Amino acid sequence: MEATDRKILHLLAADGRMSYTDLGKATGLSTSAVHQRVKRLEQRGLIQGYGAALNHAELGLPLTAFVAIRPMDPSQPDDCPERVSGFTEIESCWSVAGDDSYILKVRTATPAALEELLAQIRSAANVSTRTTIALSTYYENRPVTEG
Amino acid sequence: MEATDRKILHLLAADGRMSYTDLGKATGLSTSAVHQRVKRLEQRGLIQGYGAALNHAELGLPLTAFVAIRPMDPSQPDDCPERVSGFTEIESCWSVAGDDSYILKVRTATPAALEELLAQIRSAANVSTRTTIALSTYYENRPVTEG
DNA sequence: ATTGAAACTTTGTTGAA
DNA sequence: TTCAACAAAGTTTCAAT
Numbered sequence: 001m002e003a004t005d006r007k008i009l010h011l012l013a014a015d016g017r018m019s020y021t022d023l024g025k026a027t028g029l030s031t032s033a034v035h036q037r038v039k040r041l042e043q044r045g046l047i048q049g050y051g052a053a054l055n056h057a058e059l060g061l062p063l064t065a066f067v068a069i070r071p072m073d074p075s076q077p078d079d080c081p082e083r084v085s086g087f088t089e090i091e092s093c094w095s096v097a098g099d100d101s102y103i104l105k106v107r108t109a110t111p112a113a114l115e116e117l118l119a120q121i122r123s124a125a126n127v128s129t130r131t132t133i134a135l136s137t138y139y140e141n142r143p144v145t146e147g
Numbered sequence: 148m149e150a151t152d153r154k155i156l157h158l159l160a161a162d163g164r165m166s167y168t169d170l171g172k173a174t175g176l177s178t179s180a181v182h183q184r185v186k187r188l189e190q191r192g193l194i195q196g197y198g199a200a201l202n203h204a205e206l207g208l209p210l211t212a213f214v215a216i217r218p219m220d221p222s223q224p225d226d227c228p229e230r231v232s233g234f235t236e237i238e239s240c241w242s243v244a245g246d247d248s249y250i251l252k253v254r255t256a257t258p259a260a261l262e263e264l265l266a267q268i269r270s271a272a273n274v275s276t277r278t279t280i281a282l283s284t285y286y287e288n289r290p291v292t293e294g
Numbered sequence: 295a296t297t298g299a300a301a302c303t304t305t306g307t308t309g310a311a
Numbered sequence: 312t313t314c315a316a317c318a319a320a321g322t323t324t325c326a327a328t
Contacts, residue, residue, distance in 0.1 A: 009199070009201055009206070012198075012199035013198055013199050013201055014198065015196070015197060015198070016163040016164060016196075016197035016198045016199045017163060017164060017197040019302090019303060019304085020303075020304065020305090021302080021303060021304090029314075029315095030314065030315050030316080031303080031304080031305095031315095032304090032305075032306090032314075032315070032316080032317095033313075033314050033315070035304070035305065036313080036314080037313095039305095044205075045202050045205065046201065046202050046205055046206060047199050047200070047201060047202070048199075048200040048201065048202050049162070049163075049199070049200045050162060050163035050164040050197065050198070050199050050200070051159075051160055051161065051162070051163045051197070051198060051200060051288065051290065052156070052159035052160050052163045052194050052195075052196070052197050053194070053195040053196045053197070053198060054156055054160055054193065054194060054195065054290075054292065055192050055193050055194070055195050056291070058191075058192065058193055059156070059193060059292065059293060060293040060294075061291065061292075061293055064241070066213075066243075066250065081285040081286075085285075085286070088291060089291060090286075090289070090291075091287075091288060091289050091291045092284075092286060092287040092288060092289070093284075093285040093286050093287075094211070094281040094282075094283065094284050094285065094287075095281070095282045095283045095285065096213075096279050096280060096281050096282060097279065097280045097282055098279045098280070100279075103213065103279070103281075107291045109293065132243050132244070132245045132247075132250070133243060133244045133245070134241040134242070134243055134250075135241075135242045135243060135244055136241070136242045137239075137240075137241050138228040138232075138240040138241065138242065139228075139232070139239060139240050140238075140239045140240075140241075141198065141238060141239060141288065142237070142238050142239070143198065143201075144203070144208065144235060144236060144237075144238045144254045145201065145206065145208075146206060146207040146208055146256065147207075166321085166322060166323090167322070167323070167324095168321075168322060168323090176295075176296095177295065177296055177297080178296095178322075178323080178324095179295080179296070179297085179323085179324075179325085180295050180296070182323070182324075183295085
């Protein structure tokens with residue numbers, strides 16, 4: 001991994017629709033050289049995909065919350081991520097060190113929808129939940145790269 | 148906002164590099180009709196941008212953590228987001244309801260780099276920190292849309 | 295919302311450094 | 312192995328309708 005590839009990754013993280021022509025201009029490479037590098041970065045899994053960042057507040061999902069979960073019965077198989085993966089309100093799922101086993105980031109339309117989702121998560125995964133509601137988002141998913 | 152626009156948003160959230168031609172095929176619109184709609188969605192701020200999802204683990208930033216912060220002096224002006232926004236390791240910043248004032252999501256190369264970042268956050272914003280380390284990421288930033 | 299045409303971009307092939 | 316040059320296919324963008 002060297003400087004040119006890192007520059008390409010940084011540019012694509014900031015603008016996922018940038019054309020190969022523009023990436024070439026920005027890196028001093030020809031269009032086809034950049035193209036080859038991007039395909040290789042995709043194949044090696046360094047680029048995992050491309051997405052549009054949506055304005056969830058305007059799209060009917062104004063409520064963002066973090067749900068910390070803890071198994072009720074620590075002796076049971078610990079397959080919470082699979083058990084909850086079908087809930088489309090869950091945007092992210094991490095296992096974490098500390099008092100809780102997992103943290104979920106969820107988006108719902110209303111407090112009532114969040115209440116309903118929490119009940120479903122608890123019964124699907126046999127867990128207790130501790131929820132932290134986001135009041136406002138200052139920034140989210142800024143590109144973070146090394147170098 | 149109606150069904151066609153929501154479909155376009157959903158498709159772009161899942162594949163931010165999808166061509167207007169393909170978006171047209173998927174929605175039953177002409178290429179230029181989709182193009183017009185996408186531009187309008189961008190202008191109205193419903194699409195906030197496009198990005199590549201990078202594999203941070205492979206890119207030298209394997210450590211993801213959540214930093215819950217609390218002002219040391221609750222009487223001081225509460226401008227933590229501005230005070231910490233210069234730290235490039237911070238990917239997201241939310242203000243939250245509950246015991247803590249803000250939650251930051253950060254990515255670092257090593258535990259030592261995290262330790263250093265926490266010290267800098269504490270001194271830049273005059274806050275105490277409580278950090279939760281992510282052990283593994285099951286999924287992150289799945290497209291979540293209503294409808 | 296569509297058509298159609300010009301400009302531009304993508305992507306495969308080929309060959310040079 | 313990496314890059315550039317070319318060319319065909321595909322995409323974007325802009326009028327006009």
